[in-house]
Amino acid sequence: MALARTIENEAPVIALRNLTVAYPRYGGEPRTALAGIDLAIDAGEMVGLVGEAGAGKTLLARTIMDAIPGDGRLVCGEMDYRGAPISRIGRDDSPVRPGRDIAMIVSNPRNELNPVLTVGTQITNVIRHHLRLGKAEARERALQMLRAVAIPDPERRLDAWPHELSGGMAQRVVIAIALACNPGLVISDDATSALDVTVQRQVLDLFKALVEDKGVAALLITRDIAVTAHYCDRIVILYDGEVVEDAPRKAFFDRPHHPYSVLLMAAFAHSVSLRRQWTAAPLKTAASPACRFAERCVRRQPRCIAEAPALRDVAPGRRVRCHFPVEAVA
Amino acid sequence: MTLLTVSGLVKHFAISGSAKLVQALNGVDLEIARGETLALVGESGSGKTTVGRCVVGLIEATKGSIVFDGEPMTTARNIRHPEVRGRIQLLFQEPMESFNPRETIARAMMEPLIYLGVSGPDRVKRLREVLALIGISERVAESLPSDLSPGLLQRAAIGRAIMSKPDLLVLDEPTSALDPTSRAEIVDLLIRLQAETGIAYLFISHDLSTVRFLSSRITVLYLGSVMETGPAEEVCARPRHPYSVGLMASVLLPHPSLKAPERLKLEGEIPSPVDLPPGCPLASRCPFVEPACRTAKPPAEYPAKGHLVHCINHEKVAALDESIDQFSEFRAISDRMLSVGAPTAPAWAG
Numbered sequence: 001m002a003l004a005r006t007i008e009n010e011a012p013v014i015a016l017r018n019l020t021v022a023y024p025r026y027g028g029e030p031r032t033a034l035a036g037i038d039l040a041i042d043a044g045e046m047v048g049l050v051g052e053a054g055a056g057k058t059l060l061a062r063t064i065m066d067a068i069p070g071d072g073r074l075v076c077g078e079m080d081y082r083g084a085p086i087s088r089i090g091r092d093d094s095p096v097r098p099g100r101d102i103a104m105i106v107s108n109p110r111n112e113l114n115p116v117l118t119v120g121t122q123i124t125n126v127i128r129h130h131l132r133l134g135k136a137e138a139r140e141r142a143l144q145m146l147r148a149v150a151i152p153d154p155e156r157r158l159d160a161w162p163h164e165l166s167g168g169m170a171q172r173v174v175i176a177i178a179l180a181c182n183p184g185l186v187i188s189d190d191a192t193s194a195l196d197v198t199v200q201r202q203v204l205d206l207f208k209a210l211v212e213d214k215g216v217a218a219l220l221i222t223r224d225i226a227v228t229a230h231y232c233d234r235i236v237i238l239y240d241g242e243v244v245e246d247a248p249r250k251a252f253f254d255r256p257h258h259p260y261s262v263l264l265m266a267a268f269a270h271s272v273s274l275r276r277q278w279t280a281a282p283l284k285t286a287a288s289p290a291c292r293f294a295e296r297c298v299r300r301q302p303r304c305i306a307e308a309p310a311l312r313d314v315a316p317g318r319r320v321r322c323h324f325p326v327e328a329v330a
Numbered sequence: 331m332t333l334l335t336v337s338g339l340v341k342h343f344a345i346s347g348s349a350k351l352v353q354a355l356n357g358v359d360l361e362i363a364r365g366e367t368l369a370l371v372g373e374s375g376s377g378k379t380t381v382g383r384c385v386v387g388l389i390e391a392t393k394g395s396i397v398f399d400g401e402p403m404t405t406a407r408n409i410r411h412p413e414v415r416g417r418i419q420l421l422f423q424e425p426m427e428s429f430n431p432r433e434t435i436a437r438a439m440m441e442p443l444i445y446l447g448v449s450g451p452d453r454v455k456r457l458r459e460v461l462a463l464i465g466i467s468e469r470v471a472e473s474l475p476s477d478l479s480p481g482l483l484q485r486a487a488i489g490r491a492i493m494s495k496p497d498l499l500v501l502d503e504p505t506s507a508l509d510p511t512s513r514a515e516i517v518d519l520l521i522r523l524q525a526e527t528g529i530a531y532l533f534i535s536h537d538l539s540t541v542r543f544l545s546s547r548i549t550v551l552y553l554g555s556v557m558e559t560g561p562a563e564e565v566c567a568r569p570r571h572p573y574s575v576g577l578m579a580s581v582l583l584p585h586p587s588l589k590a591p592e593r594l595k596l597e598g599e600i601p602s603p604v605d606l607p608p609g610c611p612l613a614s615r616c617p618f619v620e621p622a623c624r625t626a627k628p629p630a631e632y633p634a635k636g637h638l639v640h641c642i643n644h645e646k647v648a649a650l651d652e653s654i655d656q657f658s659e660f661r662a663i664s665d666r667m668l669s670v671g672a673p674t675a676p677a678w679a680g
Contacts, residue, residue: 052510052511053509166599196374196536196599196600197373197538197577197580197582198576198580198596198599199599200580200582201580223509224582225510225584226582226583226584229583229585229586229588230582230586230589249586253584253585255667256667262668263511264510265584265668266664266668267510267511267513267514268510268514268539268583268664269514269661269664269665270539270542270543270660270661271661271664271668272521274668274669275514276518277668277672278668278672279515280677281679283679297677298672298673298677299673299677300678301678302678326670326671
């Protein structure tokens with residue numbers, strides 16, 4: 001929303017439809033790790049994807065990058081990049097290249113950087129490979145990028161080794177590499193969780209400014225709902241491979257509709273009694289309920305065990321997957 | 331009644347192949363009363379973990395004294411002394427790494443009692459008591475660590491730490507490896523345990539929101555020196571040290587309207603603790619820095635009873651305070667939000 005769509009009806013940068021990834025299970029049905037993900041991100045929009053460990057956040061990012069880990073496979077689903085369907089972005093004949101059009105930043109920036117190459121070499125390698133620039137031009141562009149990510153003394157840092165950088169500086173370099181080829185989409189996979197609070201704020205402020213400035217679409221993956229409250233335009237909640245709620249930031253934080261979203265908020269609350277109210281007693285039935293969240297849900301009813309809820313529209317730009325959402329009550 | 335007094339704690343680590351020293355702690359003072367929670371906050375590299383490790387006796391301090399329950403800890407009266415053994419326990423950050431993967435939870439929990447000379451039947455009896463206290467069934471306790479979620483395993487780790495009925499539990503970032511919902515459960519458990527057993531906590535964390543909720547007093551550490559110590563609500567709502575102000579301003583609370591006011595911005599990052607210059611350790615990042623800050627360490631000043639600050643400009647810092655207590659404001663917002671739609675009857679159980 002930060003940068004309104006410049007042209008009416010312009011296609012979103014990335015659109016995922018019914019993306020489903022499954023892992024085979026020995027002697028059983030395959031496990032659906034991502035179940036029918038529908039998600040679109042516009043240029044200049046920052047979407048926060050929130051979920052717990054094992055919800056499928058990283059898997060979603062890796063699926064977009066065509067790098068599904070392990071023996072998981074894409075069962076069905078389509079992806080559009082700027083309105084054009086793409087089958088697999090890594091394929092040679094695909095016009096969309098990972099690293100150039102879709103870039104990713106991961107946590108622990110020091111592992112991300114090659115310890116035996118200087119910072120400058122690593123940035124220019126990416127630029128030269130993707131943009132086919134000459135050495136001098138690539139170096140000039142790398143310098144611009146280091147300036148853009150507010151690294152002090154960029155000329156000298158170009159020849160620095162990764163071990164000479166602090167955690168925050170290393171993460172800035174990784175951001176510089178990600179944005180060097182003007183990607184359409186940047187995915188940040190928990191990129192700031194390893195940083196200290198003061199540095200986390202600096203890096204997030206910088207990332208947000210760059211996303212708005214360049215009109216990049218951004219997917220900010222985190223388990224910390226507090227980060228999304230201050231930096232994202234839209235919040236998407238993932239639970240066990242399903243999108244359970246998708247809402248604009250303000251509407252979401254004024255009134256989260258899905259019981260899981262409320263539980264996530266309750267986890268931050270400073271009140272033990274209110275927190276207990278939102279924590280469910282275990283379910284006694286042996287059969288696995290149709291709604292994936294039913295086991296932990298305080299609002300569950302017999303219907304939730306029998307019938308899986310669909311992700312339905314409840315307001316413009318707002319979707320919830322729940323039979324009994326928490327409605328606004330005066 | 332004071333349980334633990336740490337004064338002038340200094341810890342230097344030698345760097346191999348160099349005459350330089352890592353100055354991890356440079357004169358830390360703190361005090362914990364029986365049954366209270368003191369939080370130790372600061373960025374990574376500030377020396378929080380080193381303090382915890384010195385207190386439990388995992389490493390020996392270079393200088394300074396630690397007085398536990400009225401008696402100083404010395405080489406003779408150390409953590410293994412019969413009077414002290416089992417009375418100070420430590421909880422680690424990563425539950426997955428602090429359990430033996432080949433040993434059941436129950437066995438791991440009973441192990442500390444072996445070294446205290448508790449008989450087999452008494453060990454089992456105590457195990458049952460503790461399992462009831464932490465809310466883990468005996469069936470779950472018979473499983474291996476790999477069968478448990480990190481949150482449940484951390485719960486078991488807390489159980490193991492309290493098996494010997496310690497007076498003091500040192501918690502080193504106990505929740506930072508966990509998901510928010512598991513973190514909330516662990517925090518609730520810690521609060522309940524303290525109410526029921528009167529155990530004191532030294533809570534080491536960089537998660538200021540949890541710290542504000544859990545602790546009675548906060549000590550802010552920076553590069554191995556105490557910057558500020560005071561009651562939790564005072565330090566959070568009216569911090570007197572520029573570093574505390576910067577730290578509070580970078581806290582992100584989960585509501586868009588709760589953007590901390592940028593009263594003060596700390597530039598850059600924490601410098602290396604090797605060969606620290608004399609004077610205030612914050613001098614390189616502080617917007618209030620004066621020549622005097624760079625020559626000598628600021629003395630302790632007491633702006634209020636029980637509130638200590640090491641800053642010569644603490645009055646200026648207090649003056650820029652708009653006294654916006656974002657934590658109280660957040661509490662009001664979340665209480666309002668969570669009380670809507672909360673079920674009045676327990677969830678349908680099937």
